[in-house]
Amino acid sequence: MYHKTLPYRIFNITNTIFLLLIALCCILPIFHILAVSFSAKSAADGNLVSFWPVGFTTIAYEKTLNNPIFLGSIWIAVKRTILGTALTLALACLAAYPLSKEVNAFKSRNIYAWIFVFTMIFNGGLVPFYVVIQKLQLMNSFWVLIIPSAVNVWLTILLLNFFRGVPKELEEAALIDGAGHFRTLFSIYLPVSLPALATLGLFSIVFHWNSWFDGMLYINDKTDYPLATFLQTVIVQRDMSSMSFNPVEMAMLSQKTVRASQIFLGALPVMIIYPLLQKFFVKGLVLGSVKE
Amino acid sequence: MKRIKNWPFHLMILPSLIFLIVFNYVPMLGIVIAFQDFKPWLGVFDSKWIGLDNFRFLFERKDSVQVIWNTFIIAGLKVIFNLVVPFFFAILLNEIRKAFISRTIQTLVYLPHFLSWVILGGILTDILSTDGGLINRMLVSVFNIDPIPFLSSGNWFRFTVVLSEIWKEFGYGTIVFIAALANINPSLYEASEVDGASRWKQTIYITIPSLLPMAVVVGTLSLGNILNAGFDQIFNLYNSLVYAKGDIIDTFVYRTAILEGNFGLATAVGLFKSVVSMILIVISYRLAYKLANYRVF
Numbered sequence: 001m002y003h004k005t006l007p008y009r010i011f012n013i014t015n016t017i018f019l020l021l022i023a024l025c026c027i028l029p030i031f032h033i034l035a036v037s038f039s040a041k042s043a044a045d046g047n048l049v050s051f052w053p054v055g056f057t058t059i060a061y062e063k064t065l066n067n068p069i070f071l072g073s074i075w076i077a078v079k080r081t082i083l084g085t086a087l088t089l090a091l092a093c094l095a096a097y098p099l100s101k102e103v104n105a106f107k108s109r110n111i112y113a114w115i116f117v118f119t120m121i122f123n124g125g126l127v128p129f130y131v132v133i134q135k136l137q138l139m140n141s142f143w144v145l146i147i148p149s150a151v152n153v154w155l156t157i158l159l160l161n162f163f164r165g166v167p168k169e170l171e172e173a174a175l176i177d178g179a180g181h182f183r184t185l186f187s188i189y190l191p192v193s194l195p196a197l198a199t200l201g202l203f204s205i206v207f208h209w210n211s212w213f214d215g216m217l218y219i220n221d222k223t224d225y226p227l228a229t230f231l232q233t234v235i236v237q238r239d240m241s242s243m244s245f246n247p248v249e250m251a252m253l254s255q256k257t258v259r260a261s262q263i264f265l266g267a268l269p270v271m272i273i274y275p276l277l278q279k280f281f282v283k284g285l286v287l288g289s290v291k292e
Numbered sequence: 293m294k295r296i297k298n299w300p301f302h303l304m305i306l307p308s309l310i311f312l313i314v315f316n317y318v319p320m321l322g323i324v325i326a327f328q329d330f331k332p333w334l335g336v337f338d339s340k341w342i343g344l345d346n347f348r349f350l351f352e353r354k355d356s357v358q359v360i361w362n363t364f365i366i367a368g369l370k371v372i373f374n375l376v377v378p379f380f381f382a383i384l385l386n387e388i389r390k391a392f393i394s395r396t397i398q399t400l401v402y403l404p405h406f407l408s409w410v411i412l413g414g415i416l417t418d419i420l421s422t423d424g425g426l427i428n429r430m431l432v433s434v435f436n437i438d439p440i441p442f443l444s445s446g447n448w449f450r451f452t453v454v455l456s457e458i459w460k461e462f463g464y465g466t467i468v469f470i471a472a473l474a475n476i477n478p479s480l481y482e483a484s485e486v487d488g489a490s491r492w493k494q495t496i497y498i499t500i501p502s503l504l505p506m507a508v509v510v511g512t513l514s515l516g517n518i519l520n521a522g523f524d525q526i527f528n529l530y531n532s533l534v535y536a537k538g539d540i541i542d543t544f545v546y547r548t549a550i551l552e553g554n555f556g557l558a559t560a561v562g563l564f565k566s567v568v569s570m571i572l573i574v575i576s577y578r579l580a581y582k583l584a585n586y587r588v589f
Contacts, residue, residue: 002485002490002491002494003389005490008490008491011387011491012387012388015384015387015388016388016390016393018384019381019384019385019388019397020393020397022381022397022401023396023397023400023401024400025459026400026401026403026404026459026463027400027403029415029416029419029426030403030415032415032418032419032426033414033415033418036418046424047423047424047425047429050426091307091308091311092308094304094305094307094308095304095305095307095308097301097304098300098301098302098304098305099305101301106298106301107298108301108302109301112305112309115309115312116308116312117588119312119316119317120573121516121569121570121573121574122320122566122567122569122570123316123319123320123566124316124319124320124321124322124323124562124566125319125322125323125545125558125559125562125563125565125566126542126545126546126549126558126559126562127322127325127330127545127549127555127558127559127562128319128320128321128322128323128325128559129315129319129322130549131319131322131325131332131336132314132315132318132319132322136314147311147315148315150311151308151311151312151315153312156308157588180300181300181301181304182300182304185304206406209408210407210408210410210411211408212408212410212524213523213524213527217550228408228410231410231411231414232410232528235410235411235413235414236410236413236414236417236528256418259414259418260418263411263414263415266408266410266411267407267411270406270407271403271406271407274402274403274406275399278398278399278402282398282467282470282471285467285468286467286468286471
């Protein structure tokens with residue numbers, strides 16, 4: 001019984017502390033940003049803040065949340081996330097069902113599967129893609145954020161592998177009872193695949209919420225940016241032009257705290273949603289992508 | 293009868309197929325731009341054909357060769373560490389028997405994976421700044437050294453890129469290993485215990501060998517990423533000071549195309565990357581199938 005030996009106990013305690021410290025390293029930077037965002041200008045600019053606000057104030061958040069461009073970009077991001085995720089999930093469900101069939105049940109299955117998989121191993125690159133977007137008149141349109149990324153082959157394969165685990169008897173019973181394939185998909189497969197759908201939903205939500213490059217590349221007007229793109233201009237390019245500072249505010253506000261408040265608000269939705277779905281994505285990921 | 297039965301299948305695939313053709317296959321035809329002196333106002337059909345000039349230019353230009361090397365080095369280091377770190381982290385995590393502690397650790401280490409490089413780039417440039425950033429403040433006060441130019445000196449930049457990538461992804465990478473650990477047959481441990489094996493011996497002779505097939509799969513599959521050094525990350529962290537050591541193919545393509553307007557060269561670089569990646573992916577999937585009997589679907 002190794003659990004009771006002294007060396008193992010010492011190891012176990014050291015190990016637990018070590019891993020807890022590593023885990024702490026993963027969240028401390030967020031705490032630091034949070035502390036900066038609630039700190040006073042002098043403390044933030046003087047680099048005095050570590051993990052607790054110095055001179056507590058909410059003025060950075062007031063400024064951020066009063067910026068119409070910031071609020072507008074949140075709305076665009078929410079729209080894009082909801083519509084994009086709905087479209088991606090719908091397409092993935094429809095495509096994964098026939099692709100999960102055996103070749104003898106669906107003869108063209110392998111051809112289709114290769115058409116899907118080939119897009120994962122080869123792509124035309126940035127310039128041809130840009131030209132296609134231009135030719136389709138998608139530049140500067142909201143839909144450029146949703147349509148080009150609508151099919152996610154990786155998620156489709158994840159769902160396909162999950163569908164394969166669904167007992168054949170369920171499908172046979174439904175078909176014998178006279179249900180068509182659409183009916184079988186919607187009334188049999190989808191209800192039993194909720195963990196997989198939650199996984200796909202989470203990945204798609206995170207993808208859309210975090211996507212910034214398409215907004216930057218295809219949209220010119222800052223007021224049409226989704227949140228992630230807007231944040232990129234503020235956080236990385238340090239472009240503060242969308243915020244007008246009056247002299248009184250200049251004295252109290254530091255760019256650092258305003259930036260920190262925006263970083264934190266941008267990260268918040270994702271930080272809330274992934275722990276709730278942790279049970280699902282751990283299982284969904286393992287079932288969908290790893291097979292013996 | 294059989295034909296009637298199959299039409300819903302085709303119908304279900306059709307919407308995805310249309311999207312794939314328009315947004316994946318049509319752009320593939322666009323690689324002809326790599327062989328043209330492409331001018332946007334002339335388009336694909338009227339731009340001048342220049343054969344392999346773009347590729348010759350690509351391998352003659354010093355900066356583009358350097359960029360390929362940078363990509364290879366940064367991505368290679370990422371591939372190695374993204375395999376090794378989650379492997380051992382999962383083994384150590386497996387030793388923690390208290391479910392609550394184990395779950396909490398997992399939740400915390402998954403966090404950075406879900407944040408975008410825009411957010412993380414903002415956080416990292418703040419805490420790694422030489423001008424009073426949190427990390428440098430700690431290092432200076434503990435070790436009494438000069439502030440480290442994490443993001444403004446070439447070699448340190450590579451180090452920072454690789455380390456921050458591990459920091460972001462190692463937790464997420466442990467998921468498959470934790471699953472593989474849960475699948476190990478408990479009777480192996482029971483039998484070895486009867487034989488008087490210590491936990492260390494069990495780890496060496498049972499745990500690690502049982503995890504190796506999964507490590508082979510993860511390792512071989514990540515070979516296809518050997519030219520994916522991480523556009524989002526580099527783009528949000530780099531600056532002109534570190535182009536020499538930190539510029540990678542994807543950021544180079546972006547600057548060459550969008551900022552310099554040299555579309556032909558940018559497409560050529562992109563095509564070079566796509567072809568090399570494709571070869572590596574095909575090889576790696578073959579290997580994964582041979583070594584660990586892994587198939588994508």
